[in-house]
Amino acid sequence: MSKPRYNQPKPRRLTDFYPTAAAMQRAQDGAEPLNPPRAASAASLGHHTALHSAQEDAPDASRDIMDTLPPPVESPGDLMADRAIEKCERCPDDQWPNLNRNQCIKRPLHFLSYGDPLGKALTVLASIFSAITALVMWIFVKYRKTPLVKANNCNLSYVLLISLFWGFLLSFLFVGLPGEVTCLIRQTAFGFIFSVAISAVLGKSITVIVAFNATKPGSRLRKLLGSKISAFLVCMCSLGELIICVSWLICAPPFLQYDIKTMSGHIIVQCNEGSLAAFHFSVSYIGILAIFTFIIAFLSRKLPDRYNEAQYITFSMLVFCSVWISFFPTYLCTKGKAMVAVEVFAILSSNGAVLCLIFFPKCCIILLNPERNRKKTFP
Incomplete structure (x- = not known):
């Protein structure tokens, strides 16, 4: 059976829809009614x-x-x-x-750039903290022979300040367009630098306890007040993080990744950790060091006022642990540049807490209250 044919309608003219001038004139004369325009x-x-x-x-x-x-x-x-x-x-x-x-x-590429308002704010904050750390380092070097600097183990103070300085500069590796080398070193460098900083704080906490007990007559702890014990603590605690980072780079190194599925219409340029377990293990090791340091400093917080550095260490480790405990759920729930910004903010806030709570009181005594920085104040 053949298909039925349909008559194609003839094309209509414009006058089929709208009246002409002659039709409008006839309608005005009453000779012919005017039909409205048809659809x-x-x-x-x-x-x-x-x-x-x-x-x-x-x-x-x-x-x-x-x-x-x-x-x-x-x-x-x-x-x-x-x-x-x-x-x-x-x-x-x-x-x-x-x-x-x-x-x-x-x-468009999606990453935390220097032109982004959030990237600008974090960059300025990192620059300010780096300059402040360098200034504190200069103050401690200039007044290194004063009793206050000597009583708080100046060698550990130098190690802590240098690690904090590099920790603030580490933030610049997270801002800007990631590269192959940047992705390879930024997480491992973060883990090692932070382990050195926490190890130095741990050494200062133990030094406070040893120094207080060494003042007792006949105490054998005077032999431990030298720089060897503090250097040993820093090296041993940092060695564990170094082993983790080296194993991470050998087995599953981080790499540059272009994600086109997470955000519609954008390419997320990000660093893949390579092994998420290695990243968590690295941060957990730093967390264990921080918690152990907090416990040691908390137990020694009631020492005499001239050894009140333990109180400042307790508060700084409390803030440090609080920042990184809240970091994990926030980090896992964000994507793209927001995830990078969360990590940079955690680095700056935790380092800033250690810098401000441990070193600012000493700088105030050195610069504003020098009469307290005398030998009679410290045994």
Whole structure:
């Protein structure tokens, strides 16, 4: 049975919809009523609508309609091609269709840049903290022969200040477009530098307890007041983190990753840790050192006032542990540049707490209250 033929409607003129000037004049004279403008018919709306009208009369015409209508978009990354083509074309991985879905455009890169307001704020904060740390280091070197600097183990103070300084500078590795070398060293450098800093704080806490007990007559702890015991503590505690970082780099090193699935229409440029377990193990080791340091400092917080560094260490470790405990859930719940910003903020806030709570009281005594920085104040 042959398909029925449909008479194609003739194209309409503009006068079929709107009256002419002559018709309007006749309507004014009362000779002929003026009909209102009619709506556009199916033929005037184009070929698709005409075929749609024909489809209502005969179901066999549905195949002709599907051949001419644009196909549905299969996925957000598909590009709508010509209306006469049934299949969509997928854009390359580094491109994305425009709003009209008729052209592929470059996907913007998503990372924590220096031009971003958040990146600018973190960069300025890191620069300020680095300058303050250098200034405190200069004060301690200049007044290294004063009783206050000597009583708090100046060698450990130098190690702690240097590690804090590099910790603040480490923040610049997280801001800007990541690279292969940047991704390789930034997490491992973060772990090692922080382990050195916490080891130095732990050494200072133990030094406070040893120094107090060494003042007792006949105490054998005077032999432990030298720099050898503090250097041994720093080396041994930092060695554990160094082994973790070296094993991490050998077995599953971090690498640069371009993520096109997490954020629609963007490419997230990020550093993949390589081994998430190694990253967590590295941070957990620092956390264990910080908790142990907090316990030692808390137990020695009630020593005489001239040994009140234990109180400052207790508060600094309390803030340090609080920051990194809240860091983990926040870090795991964020993506893209927000995840990087969370880690940079944790680095700056924890380092800043150690710098301010341990060294600022000493700097105030050295610069503003020098009469307390005398030998009679310290045994």
